[in-house]
Amino acid sequence: MTMDYKKTLNLPNTEFPMKGNLAQREPERLKKWNEANLYQKIRETFAGRPQFILHDGPPYANGEIHIGHAVNKVLKDFIVKSKTLSGFDAPYVPGWDCHGLPIELMVEKKIGKAGVKVSPAVFRKACREYAGKQVDIQKEAFIRLGILGDWHNPYLTMDFAFEANIVRSLGKINQKGHITAGAKPVHWCTDCGSALAEAEVEYEDKHSPAIDVRFQVVDEAAFMALCHHAPDYEGRGPLSVVIWTTTPWTLPANQGVALNPELEYVVVQCESERLVVAEALLKDAMLRYDIEHYHVIGYCKGDAWEHQLLQHPFYDRQVPIILGDHVTTDAGTGAVHTAPGHGQDDYVVGQKYGLPVDNPVGADGVFLANTELFAGEHVFTANAHVLAVLESKKKLVHHEAILHSYPHCWRHKTPIIFRATAQWFISMNKNKLREQALDAVKQVEWIPDWGQARIESMLEGRPDWCISRQRTWGVPITFFIHKETRELHPRTPELIEEVAKRIEEKGIEAWFELEKEELLGAEAADYEKMTDTLDVWFDSGVTHACVLEQREQLRSPADLYLEGSDQHRGWFQSSLLASTAMNDVAPYKAVLTHGFTVDKNGEKMSKSKGNVIPPQSVMKNLGADVLRLWIASTDYRSEMRVSDEILERTSDGYRRLRNTARFLLSSINDFNPAVDLVETQDLLALDRWILDRAYALQEEVKTAYETYQFQHIYQKVHHFCVIDLGGFYLDIIKDRQYTAKADGLARRSAQTAMYHVVEALTRWLAPIISYTADEIWQYIPGERSESVFLETWYEGLVKFDEDAVMNREFWQKIMSVRTAISKELEKSRSKGDIGSSLNAELELYCNVEFFDVLNQLSDELRFIFITSQAAVFAEQLAPVEAIQTEVEGLKLVVTISEHKKCVRCWHQRADVGQHEDHEELCARCVENVSGSGEQRHYA
């Protein structure tokens, strides 16, 4: 009997599965997207609309992707997809950075070093193949993440056309007068006769002479005047700053003595002379020099002596005191001999003070012929000679041998040196690049805003950009320089274009194969063809010229660059400098940065710690959508924590979203919007309410997408599903859905609302849980496009009229009353009085305000509370047993219904069994089963 009535209900029904089974289902959907050529269709659909250009920073083509890659690409995908929903034509062209040392090292492991085991040409070919394979590996993973983009036509910095445009970019920067030739110290193996990369250097212990050397002060009076000392007590004897070094052979290249500006120095009176050392190292030094009798006669902070001149110990040269934070009290005297041509620190600080980069040492490690005193000697054997000279000039305070860690060549196992070599630079100052770049920075929107201060401080402090590398796998610096004058060929712009055309045809190999006679003819004998390659940061730094300006559907400046915060030092800066140097403007209008992924405890992920979470395993276990949802739910501006628990919580959240969508779909299974859609003015009050709620939420969602605050979207949409839908709206309308006449207004009204909601909800979620949203899309009834990604924001939501009687405020009050009643019902339940809330009947005793509000729902109020009866009375009529609820002005009496339960709708009503054909039904159900259907107005 009961079963018969069950068949008269409209129970939810859908094919949309409760379980996502994402690991399996996502790849299937991906295949569909691919077969349907979805990305192209989006381009066609949105062609001609306003553009939004998010330019992809190229990841380095080496290795499997890690979770940081996933974060970056997925955030980009959120933006591209949400911009599309907002009606923009937002193409996404992914790219890869393909040249450079890490790839060389991998290829070396396989086939040996270029120029040693294999020819450079063969080596480059192998690098190209290797990079290509890496691109394929990463590409597949990115696609699997659900990122929509022009995967069939990405940009690779090793594409011939790209390589040619790198060369053209170099030419343009040169024409704009920013290129300079200079010298810079690099790791140099005198046996190889060439520069070594950082990775080719090994550190081993080495014996070196450690010496303390006098640099006599030139103007003693001025020097003493700057330090604190007893008046008229200047001391006696020569006054010298003492430096300590383990590389005596670098003294010929000395151009300064560096002190720490913050450190305290002392002037010490010894037997017949005065010495200057750091106070903290005084005792150590005196002990080392075997000086027992001494006393301090003056104190001074390092910065006071800046620019004071000192006499070089054996050359006719006066060198300044300079200041540097690299000076420490770990060893020595606190005064550092500075030879900009022979040390990284020295070079940097030397640049600041404009010291010459003196390099008296040849490629073979032998002092050049014009080197006074030491010409023709090898640097390491010259050490002894330097000592002898110092000794004879009475400049040597102390000498001993020490054992210390020292860089060695990985091939020869011999000690290497720092040696300044000819390099190419983009000058920060020569043609005001620094100034221009700083100006350009101000035109850009930096998100978060501290990004601006960060890049500004880096620009202010950075040295010239050294763009040359002595490597094999890179874009060549296609310059011809005159053998005598070292000047660039006067026809360089034309020559570069000539070369670029050849590279376009054959790739960078075209340059390496090129015979200079081919381009220079008779002049060839006077010119050198450069073999240096470009820093790979140059490659990626000119993507605006090689991609944005080359592709028809793109443009420069881009609307947005989006990368990890480390790229302030990297790509954001290289791109800014390159673009400013070429076009006087930044290549981007806005820059958005995200933090790094860290573990549960906020610590960084590393293989050694074992706290790495590979995106591949997340996709395999929980699905790409869960990974994407995690990214959306996390505030990416600072560090992003990931752990199993966090992903588990995310997965819970995902299930809720999915189930909400499923219930909506199952409720409109028999709904055909073309014929069943109810006009807004005919909708029931509660149904209008949910449309208003959804409308308001959609506004918030759009704002959050516009401001890139995805975590708000997840929080708010989830909250909407749980509270507004699950806990209120859907809970209430279930009665109407299930028991009203299938085709009556009461039910179609609710279905109309749910239909609108699911249309909107699917779009809100589409940028984030793309697979799931597109899956939902297929189940929504009605004519629709092939994919949710071809859509814009849903426009079927309706805002309340501001003066409507049942407005937002009205329903807010209803909800607060409902919450209060729930609490009271729960008490009855825990006492065992009721189970289902339909066992209960309510008497509400209200003040005027609530009386008016609640009364408007008249006899439909019980549906709101899901009780079998709910009656409203004036507060004054409240009996003594009425309970004061948590809401002021509302008292309540809960009684257990004594009426029979209608087997169909489960309400306990007095009118159950009054109809002789339906003895188990209430009057309402009789009407719905055999009449023309009940009338509802509100709920």
Add this chain to the structure above:
RNA sequence: AGUCUCUUAGCUCAGCUGGUUAGAGCGCUACACUGAUAAUGUAGAGGUCUCCGGUUCAAAUCCGGGAGGGACUACCA
């Protein structure tokens, strides 16, 4: 070591220009339902807002300092 940055319940996040007992969802616990069912509903317990000072009638919110995490740079004559 320097510069920048972050730190609100077990988890993920809100808390605007300082103002009543600091909010939400999840998770947890209990209960209910069995017509969203490996689902759903209801209720409850969870926080010295990283710590220490200061400004103020009043600070999670402003200022100073410390601790811890992260990014970048520097790693040595």
